[in-house]
Amino acid sequence: MLESVRHALRMFRYSRFLLKSVFNTFIRPPLLVFLISRTQILALPSNYALSGLVYVLSIPFSEIVLTVLSSRRKSRDRKRLGALPVPKVRGRRLGNIDVLSALIAAENSEYPGDIFLQWAKEYGPTFDMNILWASQIVTVDPENVRYVLSTAFTSFEKSEKLRDMFESFWGNGIFTTDGETWKRHRANARPFFAQERLADFTPFEKHMNKMLDILDKLTTDGEPCDIQGLFARYTLDTATEFLFGVSTECLDGFLEHDPDAPYERFMGAFNELAALGATRIRIGSTWPLFELSGDKAVKPTRIIDAFVEPIIRNALRQVRDSDAMDSNFLEHLARVTKDSKMVRDESLNILFAARDTTSSLLTSVAYLLMENPDVEKKMRQEVLDICGPDRTPSIADIRKMKYIEAVLDETLRLFPPVPYNIRRSIDSSALPSPMSKLGQPLYMPPRSSITYAPILIHRDPAFWGEDAHEFRPERWQRGSAPMSHANACMPFNMGPRICLGQQLAYIQATYVWARLLQRHARFERAKDAQPPESLPPTKEWISQGRTGRHAFETIWPHATVVLSVKGGLWVRSVPFLFHEH
Numbered sequence: 012m013l014e015s016v017r018h019a020l021r022m023f024r025y026s027r028f029l030l031k032s033v034f035n036t037f038i039r040p041p042l043l044v045f046l047i048s049r050t051q052i053l054a055l056p057s058n059y060a061l062s063g064l065v066y067v068l069s070i071p072f073s074e075i076v077l078t079v080l081s082s083r084r085k086s087r088d089r090k091r092l093g094a095l096p097v098p099k100v101r102g103r104r105l106g107n108i109d110v111l112s113a114l115i116a117a118e119n120s121e122y123p124g125d126i127f128l129q130w131a132k133e134y135g136p137t138f139d140m141n142i143l144w145a146s147q148i149v150t151v152d153p154e155n156v157r158y159v160l161s162t163a164f165t166s167f168e169k170s171e172k173l174r175d176m177f178e179s180f181w182g183n184g185i186f187t188t189d190g191e192t193w194k195r196h197r198a199n200a201r202p203f204f205a206q207e208r209l210a211d212f213t214p215f216e217k218h219m220n221k222m223l224d225i226l227d228k229l230t231t232d233g234e235p236c237d238i239q240g241l242f243a244r245y246t247l248d249t250a251t252e253f254l255f256g257v258s259t260e261c262l263d264g265f266l267e268h269d270p271d272a273p274y275e276r277f278m279g280a281f282n283e284l285a286a287l288g289a290t291r292i293r294i295g296s297t298w299p300l301f302e303l304s305g306d307k308a309v310k311p312t313r314i315i316d317a318f319v320e321p322i323i324r325n326a327l328r329q330v331r332d333s334d335a336m337d338s339n340f341l342e343h344l345a346r347v348t349k350d351s352k353m354v355r356d357e358s359l360n361i362l363f364a365a366r367d368t369t370s371s372l373l374t375s376v377a378y379l380l381m382e383n384p385d386v387e388k389k390m391r392q393e394v395l396d397i398c399g400p401d402r403t404p405s406i407a408d409i410r411k412m413k414y415i416e417a418v419l420d421e422t423l424r425l426f427p428p429v430p431y432n433i434r435r436s437i438d439s440s441a442l443p444s445p446m447s448k449l450g451q452p453l454y455m456p457p458r459s460s461i462t463y464a465p466i467l468i469h470r471d472p473a474f475w476g477e478d479a480h481e482f483r484p485e486r487w488q489r490g491s492a493p494m495s496h497a498n499a500c501m502p503f504n505m506g507p508r509i510c511l512g513q514q515l516a517y518i519q520a521t522y523v524w525a526r527l528l529q530r531h532a533r534f535e536r537a538k539d540a541q542p543p544e545s546l547p548p549t550k551e552w553i554s555q556g557r558t559g560r561h562a563f564e565t566i567w568p569h570a571t572v573v574l575s576v577k578g579g580l581w582v583r584s585v586p587f588l589f590h591e592h
């Protein structure tokens with residue numbers, strides 16, 4: 012009961028966006044007609060049907076007047092800034108509804124980014140989807156991305172809208188807040204990512220050994236394995252160990268699935284919330300309309316809280332005064348604040364930022380190594396040269412593994428775990444837009460969204476050369492940047508909100524792949540186990556003249572908030588016997 016009241020209040024609070032637009036669009040104009048008709052300025056026809064018609068027509072009339080006024084205001088503002096309008100996508104239906112439908116359909120049926128690429132070709136690298144007459148700008152121009160994330164950082168934000176989509180489960184932490192609150196979160200979290208801590212592999216070791224044992228068993232039995240699912244469990248176990256000092260131990264359920272085990276419930280809830288976040292982002296401001304029967308986050312959030320709350324209470328009770336390095340993020344936060352809600356939100360925000368991204372990187376490396384066995388061989392050779400077939404790599408070893416670093420750079424380029432991102436403008440401004448052929452900056456209206464697409468910028472031959480779509484780690488080894496534009500690579504974002512876990516992600520991915528390659532000679536695709544509907548429609552793409560990776564991609568990448576492989580990545584591994592080397 013209490014929960015329902017809380018939910019209704021929360022929905023009402025969020026729905027103020029919706030309520031305001033419903034009031035302004037459908038209620039305000041007839042209300043004005045009514046009030047004016049009470050004065051003697053306007054006399055309504057005495058016929059009920061005709062006066063009813065006046066009330067109804069006041070709605071589109073007011074929309075037209077407001078749109079004209081707003082467009083004049085923006086036009087004056089645009090001229091003041093010396094900018095041109097962003098080219099608009101010309102849909103065939105009123106309000107570009109068909110553009111919205113195409114966008115939603117593309118998520119499940121197209122290669123990621125194709126639809127944006129098509130519009131970028133037609134309208135230029137920065138264009139406006141103009142859905143329901145609201146500016147929704149998209150850019151594949153790295154100079155504009157730099158402007159939004161760095162140069163004009165304070166004119167753009169994640170925004171109240173994004174927070175409201177996530178607040179009921181991730182709360183308010185570093186990932187969702189803006190302004191001074193975000194600065195405080197960042198200042199609190201940053202010291203924890205110091206170099207010394209990253210040198211300690213204790214949180215990974217136990218889970219890595221478990222993962223190796225699982226693979227050994229599957230290899231002996233000749234069984235296939237969804238390595239994406241395996242990495243998802245490993246990264247949840249290590250991230251919870253690293254953040255809370257207590258692991259979810261999800262790997263325990265990889266071989267013998269017990270749906271009632273606490274770790275399965277935690278992982279299920281976590282995955283449900285990640286998917287819900289992606290859906291809410293896709294639906295946009297109207298998401299509460301799709302959850303009228305109840306906030307879908309409540310149940311999974313309860314499961315997550317049942318796991319983290321006792322751990323947080325314990326951490327806050329046992330704050331240590333010594334200067335010894337904190338062994339996990341909770342210990343670190345507990346020294347900074349006694350506010351348990353803040354500790355909960357902050358640690359869950361970081362868990363959310365860390366887990367799926369790292370798992371996506373590990374999975375994409377697996378895929379690209381299976382497609383490029385020569386690279387896999389070189390990578391193994393580097394590991395064997397530096398630490399042999401048995402020794403666990405130290406941080407010093409990892410820093411020497413330059414070829415693996417190049418493999419990670421190249422993987423993050425082709426398959427950035429965060430393929431698209433979005434910001435909202437606070438004020439109007441002029442996007443520099445050097446790639447646009449219009450020769451002048453483009454007008455960024457206030458309170459509008461701008462989406463940028465690292466996955467497309469990272470594969471653009473204009474910055475990476477004719478072989479932009481090929482996997483060539485060597486391009487990172489030349490000793491100079493492999494791209495012609497300094498900002499054409501942004502897997503970890505850029506500017507003041509650059510990823511805090513970047514170093515940790517590189518270290519962890521190197522460590523995992525070094526250990527896997529010490530034990531396994533080869534990973535091979537288990538296409539017999541891959542769900543048929545998850546295979547890419549390559550022939551169709553070729554017949555449609557699509558260029559890029561379409562012709563040779565053997566997985567179907569799926570881009571929501573984080574990039575993944577449709578249907579999992581099914582593999583079999585061949586053990587590595589050192590004496591055979």
Ligand code: HEM
Pocket residue numbers: 185186197200361364365366368369372427428429432433502503504507508509510511512513515516
């Ligand atoms: C391959 C792995 C990873 C990738 C590609 C990645 C990428 C990103 C990106 C693109 C953002 C910017 C999001 C935005 O502002 O919209 C971000 C933010 C962030 N990441 Fe990562 N991340 C990775 C791993 C990690 C890990 C392992 C951690 C921590 C343990 C982490 C912690 C964070 C935090 C705290 C932020 C928020 C920074 C802020 O807003 O100030 N990330 N990451």
